[in-house]
Amino acid sequence: MIGETDAEGGTPRKVFLSYARADVEAARKVVALLEGGGFDVWWDGLIEGGATYQQKIEEALDSADCVVVLWSTSSVDSHWVRDEAESGRERHRLVPLSLDGTMPPLGFRQVQMIDVSRWNGRPNAPEAERILLSVSAQCSGKLDEPHHPVATAPLRHGVSRRALIAGVVGMAGVAALGAWQAGLFPIGDSDSSRISMAVLPFANLSGDEDQAWFSSGLSNELRAVLSRNPRLRVSAPTTSNALDEEGADEFAEAKRLGVDNILRGSVQLAGETMRISAEVVQISDGLVRWADTFDRALTDIFELQSDIARTVALSLIQQIASEEEARESLAEQQQVGGTDDVAAYEAYLRGHAFYDLSAGVESDRAALAQFDAAIVADPAYAAAHAMRATMLAAVANATTDASEIARFYDQSIAAAQRSIELEPRLAIGHLALGFALNNGRLDRKRARPHYEKARELAPQDADILRSAAIFFGFGPETKLARQMIDDAIALDPLNARAYRTAGYVAYMAHDYPLVISRMEEALALNPKLASAYNAIGAALYAQGRYDKAIAAFEAEPVAIFKHTGLAITKAAMGDKAGGETALQAVVDEYGDAATYQQAQIFAQWGDGDTAMEKLEQAVAGRDPGVLLALNDPMLEPLRGRPDFARLLRRLTS
Template structure:
């Protein structure tokens, strides 16, 4: 008998086929289970390696041994008439058919039913939506079809230190989608407000005013990444598209481009008229530099006011620049570190301004059309109190990058400090159109409504902020101030101020409210607490209080100190309603004139 015939008689070929099918099915099950259990990626490679190593051993075993009614015996010990290889082969055939059927089912499920590991916190959301069990979270009819929020991709690496990468990927995809002309993209602040929270997808979409959600997961192991992404129609949980990418880290920009293009295709959105022919510009060819940039950005976002964190972020950005001197975004990260130090008073004013201006100049020289370069130019100008120049820079950023919400937000602030609160309202509303639960912008808009005396609108925004984020800072104080300055309910104002977490706003408001109530004892107590807790750092607030108490000379003395020390509160000098009692005072008018001259207004 030939070797081939003997291999066939001993069922070696059938055992090989059975092993291959069973091994493939095992890998598919392991891929799903390992992801859900957070097992390190090397275990999957180990399993694959063991299956490969065992393959020839199984073939050798099937050649040497035979399954008999008495159990497993060496083939050479089985009598010629006692062999049951034919019966064994039939049993193997049945096993192969069963496993092939399971394999086909697995392929169909994987191809047409999206993976649930993309967002563990919302595994059951699609089912809940499809079941229609939550009528309260139906999407408003006015939400446009071509709108999307990119939810934070989940870090599935089993290592919390890799969270910077999943967050960074999310933000890069968000930025890429803003380049699609017809697509409304929810801002980062609002999208990231749901990070780590279990919430119904339809409710998330309703709060963000979008019709679609992009969610996913990231597994990073050394230089390998596995990214799963899925696009969900929020109204019914229908998955418009999903895919998984297993690549080297060097291909990260290509992956981002592919995901953005697939989303664009699914939503039938078109690209803006841009100079580049890509949604994801590749700012560096160095994967290590890119990772360092993402780490620095992640650190700075989490704790911009902590100097130790700023130093570590600064080290990451410098490392990225050492690897790639032309990596403009890393230089922008370095600028943000310096800007955070400057705004927190951690550096000398003159030194801080000069550092910001120098770095902004380098950014403009490297890439004058990059949004981040224009933002740096505007921030450096505002640090020097050149508010008109800052406005021009932010306007240029908006003109070239219409989806840049930072530029619109900072334009709003420039309009506030230049005494144009109505124009500030327009900018803030524009930002909130895409970033509807951005707490700092909601607070800024509440303040703007207070300045122009629209307390009903201030209340509406305050309620919106508190509903989205209980305990939101500043909104209670600005609404209370509006009530106090416009004849509103002082008891309500005092109640609002009592729950305000920002000390100087709370104590200033209470000092004014109790004075208006005729309770000089409590008013003085609030002033004393402000003096004790903040001291001369509250020079501007002391000016507000004494202006409301009818003590103009003392008020102007404190405002002059605020001006001389560059107290941030002085930015409200031109339009602050609390200073209205001083509006005809010659010394106050002189101080306002000084401020306009210094600010180039």
């Protein structure tokens, strides 16, 4: 059973079931499932004749560990159901199910819903196991709020084939690592002698398209292992995946990008065995530098990983080193912050797939739900806590309610601290904590050592370099930021976001021609990239090229940046009315969430007092926009003011 008792293992967890009378048959199925899973379920079918209806409901709600609500076309119009669901939501103990695909009413859509419209009522169906896992997570109170029902692959007795494919990551990573440590790549002592390589997504040969997302997880884990090797320069995911696009000539593209080698392979299941094939190919002449195939029984995936790791290390590395040195070198290359729980690992890879999708707040919340699930399965999974912190910050950034933003950032900080507590060597944990402290608390002083630590722990991680470059570029260390973002671009030359970061680092250094060229490179890779045209417009404005600046701001897809740029530039051109109209658009659409942009406008309009008033409001509201204030060219008219100098000291002390 799935976590059905309290912490002492005694009394069953209490579940309150809320539903509309028209859905009573569906409710009976849910009751049967939960009771079969060991939960103590209260529903109105238990009320005896003559009992005080409202009193019984209130008593049951107050004593419930969580509330399961069945949304349907009938229940969304029920005031009873809404009130009962509200009780669960306020306590962060709500598990919403949709019986017929109906969306929850407004106010209840922040919690991820499980669609059970196709559930056949059987307790061994995937929907049933998701319900049980979600209810267990919410009733147990193991997670920091906000809790999300867990739409993950179900926990199983034994090991699922999909989980086994996920677990193969470690096995293939060790195989590739063995190739490096066996001396198949030339080694040198200087940075210029590092060997460059790209890890392509492994092909899924299992005949099940639903397993295709494991290819991304496999390649990401391989990169994580190999990038820890100081002798390798491993291309980041965006660039590596581009080499594997359908119709691409991977050799020609790799040569163009300066990649010396590619690692590619496949995964195939056949009955109760698994076959992993991998090879390292030298791009210059197509020579296969290393290749191997591993066939193993599908028993315990983590024991299998250990067996393959020992086999590769002892059979390859001993050719050039002692057995002791082989074992030590293998230990140094292992991932940190991981898990030995199959379900936790599978949920983590699913979460990363949503994170990579980056399709907005819905995919962010879906990723968060998966990382929550990973933590439920393994509370000591440091990497899952770090990614949970990352997604909580992403949700905070997409929220407009100030109190909600603060709450999400508080939770992000707590999750990141927990990840570091579990594994101090985890770079993504330090990065998540640095970001949450900097953007959520405006605490640059406390954030700095975590950005430095992340960079120290993962000097070959393009995403960490890019994030750190933003932090240092918005402060006094623009030269350091330029070096980091140049390194990130070298690792990930097909990533539009890397060029956009380079453009903003250049903007903070007041290098306006470089801003324009970097942003044009970013737009060539992604014509719809947010805020790139805004930076071009700001650079053109700083050069006095107002007509072209207007055109750039008009092309910006993000309204707050578009209207801010137009307000500043139109006023500079003498169109005061046009500038005021654009300012009003900023106020109308964003209100207090745009106090920093309003400060930029008033500073450029020459109204320093109002600009300072808006900046103080931005600081009080923890508007992350004020992080730009240290170098922002738009605030140059304020640089001589003592009150502005005091505000900057507060931001950096």
